[in-house]
Amino acid sequence: MRFDALRRKVGQLEDVKDSQHNGNAKRADLKASAILMSNSIRTNTKKRTGHVPGVEIGDIFFFRMEMCLVGLHAQSMAGIDYLIVRGDREEEPLATSIVSSGYYDNAADDTDILIYSGHGGSSNKNKEASDQKLVRGNLALERSLQKGNEVRVIRGLKDANSPTTKIYVYDGLYTIQESWVEKAKTGCNIFKYKIVRMSGQPGAFSVWKSVAQWKESVSSRVGLILHDLTLAAETIPVALVNDVDGERGPTCFTYLASVRYSKSFKLSHQTSFGCNCRNACQSGDENCACMTKNGGQTPYIGNGVLVCRKPLVYECGPTCPCTANCKNRVSQTGLKVHLEVFKTKDRGWGLRSWDPIRAGTFICIYAGEATNKAISGEVGDSGDYVFDTTRVYDSFRWNCEHTNEEYDMPYPLVISAKNVGNVARFMNHSCEPNTFWQPVVYENNSETYLNVAFFAMRHIPPMTELTYDYGTPRAGHGRMRCLCGSTRCKGYFV
DNA sequence: GCGATATCAGGGTT
DNA sequence: CAACCCTGATATCG
Numbered sequence: 001m002r003f004d005a006l007r008r009k010v011g012q013l014e015d016v017k018d019s020q021h022n023g024n025a026k027r028a029d030l031k032a033s034a035i036l037m038s039n040s041i042r043t044n045t046k047k048r049t050g051h052v053p054g055v056e057i058g059d060i061f062f063f064r065m066e067m068c069l070v071g072l073h074a075q076s077m078a079g080i081d082y083l084i085v086r087g088d089r090e091e092e093p094l095a096t097s098i099v100s101s102g103y104y105d106n107a108a109d110d111t112d113i114l115i116y117s118g119h120g121g122s123s124n125k126n127k128e129a130s131d132q133k134l135v136r137g138n139l140a141l142e143r144s145l146q147k148g149n150e151v152r153v154i155r156g157l158k159d160a161n162s163p164t165t166k167i168y169v170y171d172g173l174y175t176i177q178e179s180w181v182e183k184a185k186t187g188c189n190i191f192k193y194k195i196v197r198m199s200g201q202p203g204a205f206s207v208w209k210s211v212a213q214w215k216e217s218v219s220s221r222v223g224l225i226l227h228d229l230t231l232a233a234e235t236i237p238v239a240l241v242n243d244v245d246g247e248r249g250p251t252c253f254t255y256l257a258s259v260r261y262s263k264s265f266k267l268s269h270q271t272s273f274g275c276n277c278r279n280a281c282q283s284g285d286e287n288c289a290c291m292t293k294n295g296g297q298t299p300y301i302g303n304g305v306l307v308c309r310k311p312l313v314y315e316c317g318p319t320c321p322c323t324a325n326c327k328n329r330v331s332q333t334g335l336k337v338h339l340e341v342f343k344t345k346d347r348g349w350g351l352r353s354w355d356p357i358r359a360g361t362f363i364c365i366y367a368g369e370a371t372n373k374a375i376s377g378e379v380g381d382s383g384d385y386v387f388d389t390t391r392v393y394d395s396f397r398w399n400c401e402h403t404n405e406e407y408d409m410p411y412p413l414v415i416s417a418k419n420v421g422n423v424a425r426f427m428n429h430s431c432e433p434n435t436f437w438q439p440v441v442y443e444n445n446s447e448t449y450l451n452v453a454f455f456a457m458r459h460i461p462p463m464t465e466l467t468y469d470y471g472t473p474r475a476g477h478g479r480m481r482c483l484c485g486s487t488r489c490k491g492y493f494v
Numbered sequence: 495g496c497g498a499t500a501t502c503a504g505g506g507t508t
Numbered sequence: 509c510a511a512c513c514c515t516g517a518t519a520t521c522g
Binding site for chain 1 (some may be wrong): 513514515516517518521
Binding site for chain 1 (some may be wrong): 497503504505506507508
């Protein structure tokens with residue numbers, strides 16, 4: 001319960017952060033965190049050793065400030081965080097958490113061992129390098145070694161999708177095994193600490209290592225059935241994996257990366273909204289019809305990150321004259337993250353990602369056959385999901401910034417992925433999902449096309465099953481007993 | 495064109 | 509309150 005409240009709060013903070021990003025600010029992370037800090041929107045402000053409520057092993061962060069806000073690591077820049085405890089005789093520091101930036105590549109093949117360097121004795125630019133001193137964090141690590149208390153370890157890793165930034169992974173609790181002093185390249189003394197992961201914790205950093213290995217050689221993936229079940233229909237292969245039982249694959253279907261529309265489904269009565277931009281469309285450009293439709297601001301920031309949920313997102317279409325690098329075509333650019341379809345323990349086939357996914361990131365559309373009448377058939381995990389977009393608006397209106405935008409949906413859109421579909425047909429239901437669906441329209445030759453696109457609701461660590469809320473059951477529809485396991489589980493779904 | 499390096503504006507804790 | 513610190517975005521160089 002408490003965990004849940006914390007998670008929602010963190011998710012809420014993310015939204016605020018994102019809308020800050022939407023401004024033209026540099027260091028939006030700092031600005032957003034300053035706003036939140038000054039409004040006391042943060043958790044776990046009291047430092048503690050051991051786990052922090054609301055943060056699970058494997059959770060990922062994209063900024064140091066995010067970890068400050070949830071109380072995982074209170075230092076905005078320093079690698080060692082510690083608290084002062086009153087000992088028998090005197091006050092002494094104890095380490096609470098460390099961030100390993102990976103600058104000192106320890107070539108540690110063993111993901112449970114970390115060789116960590118002390119801080120101080122700065123060797124960069126104007127300062128002369130000097131010996132590190134046994135003070136502050138260094139002393140705290142030394143004391144923690146003596147007392148044998150647990151230290152949280154956060155691994156900083158390079159983000160494969162944007163090489164200039166880093167992703168931080170909470171890798172659980174470690175204890176310090178030994179410390180020594182050695183000569184750095186500068187000739188000065190630096191402290192070194194051997195820090196070992198406590199046993200019995202679920203994998204986090206090790207998962208990343210495994211994924212890296214699979215990317216190098218797909219055949220090293222245990223339980224691999226197909227290298228690419230899309231048969232090159234997508235630009236990124238989607239592996240089919242079963243390391244649970246002997247089933248060799250889901251019921252037969254044809255992979256289709258887009259939506260197949262029946263004639264009646266084009267919303268051709270809508271007024272044309274395509275833009276006349278010559279370059280990439282700019283947020284706030286009053287001359288851009290697509291931006292105006294979106295309320296004047298781009299619905300996306302950065303590399304296709306949705307700022308907030310809306311009743312409808314208006315994207316630039318194939319016939320918009322703006323350049324191909326226009327940021328307003330997110331849902332039309334195909335898969336961006338490396339996905340795999342895998343056999344779950346008790347819910348048939350499911351979908352998960354090898355890559356970490358930042359909150360708001362586009363994952364995939366729901367492909368299939370679009371009709372304007374409900375398709376009969378059983379709902380199950382064999383891919384015959386029925387998808388009614390008229391209810392999207394109701395489901396997500398609560399979180400929309402722009403409530404006065406026109407929204408004109410004449411038919412209930414139903415997409416069937418029973419016979420044809422893409423990866424989305426494998427996504428299972430959860431009452432506490434990590435993705436949500438967002439209606440998106442774009443124009444092509446004066447015809448308006450409606451799509452449903454999935455975006456990450458929060459940061460999603462690698463190999464976490466992707467789920468969405470199928471919605472509340474209606475009369476006349478079959479109910480399925482829900483196995484999502486969430487504490488907020490409604491017990492059943494459509 | 496890319497990776498490595500420089501520069502710059504920063505924030506929280508002590 | 510200034511010093512400390514394994515920041516993060518952008519510009520520049522090789």
